[in-house]
Each structure stands twice: as C-alpha cells, then as structure tokens.
Amino acid sequence: MLYRLYKEDFCITRYINPVSHFVYQKTFHQYEPALDFFTPKKDQCFKCNAYNTAKDKEPLKEEYDSHKKREKDAMQMKQNDRNRAVAEKGRSFRAATFDLQAILSVPFAGDNQIFYKLKLHVYNLTIFDGSNVEGHCYVWDETHGKKGSAEIGTCLLKYFHGLPETVTRLYI
Structure with missing residues (x-):
C-alpha cells in the first residue's frame, strides 16, 4: 500500500518517475x-510510561504492580459485563463503553498551507453497546459546544433515552 501511494500520489504530484518495487523494498x-513504522499505543497511561522509562524501577515496582492488577481486574469485569449482556441479548441488562475521539479539524488536507488556516474543531463521542454490537456516534462542532462534561453528559443522556424500556440495568 505504501508503494502504491508513493507511486500514484507522491511521484505523480511531483512529476517524477517512480523507482521499481524492488528498489523501494530494498531501501x-x-x-x-x-526501517520500520512505529505505531504508538493509544491512550498511554502516565503510570505505565513513568515505570517503563524509569532508570531505577525498584521504587516504582510495587505501585506499578498494583496498578497493573487493577487494570487486569477492570478488563475482566468489563468482559464479564459484556458476556452477561450478550447472554441476556440486551433485554434487561446492557454493557456499553464510550470514548471521545481525538479532535478532528475541518478542513483536513495533506498540504501544509492549509494547516495554518482557520479550522473548525469537530468532536465525536462514540458509545459501543456490547450486547448488540452496535455503535452510536454523537458528533458536534465547536460552535455547538466544547468537549466538556456537559457535552459528554448530554450525549450519554441521549443514548440512555434511546434504550428500550425493558433495560433496567446499564453498566458503562
């Protein structure tokens, strides 16, 4: 895919002849x-980063181990909730997760001239319902609000009001 982008975009826009796939790979x-591409982990934790980059890990080890145990326990609880919601087919019990996507800037373009122009920030809160494997996206721009607790709460309330009346328990 990278070679295709190089050949069909980079070379064409610069009016240059592309090198062969063999030469590209060899490079x-x-x-x-x-050479490789580094893919950073999403939502890196401060405590994990502090421990992983520390020269002397011993003073941080006990707190780090406790932190990792809590993380593992939370992930297990989340999985248990999802399994329960799937087993009940979401009739009275639902398990959902939500996250706010990184700020999207509009317009988006690859060239750097537009990068410094005035942009509109767009926010996207996604709620994933594990019982029916369904996602709900709530999108707004900065003219209708920021990304604060009031906006997040409003999105969650809209999701809650859209649930069937049979749902008596919701784990988020």
Missing part, C-alpha cells in the same frame, strides 16, 4: 536495523 531493508 527499507538495507539499513541495520531495517
């Missing part, structure tokens, strides 16, 4: 270590 693998 990435000729260095020691080979």
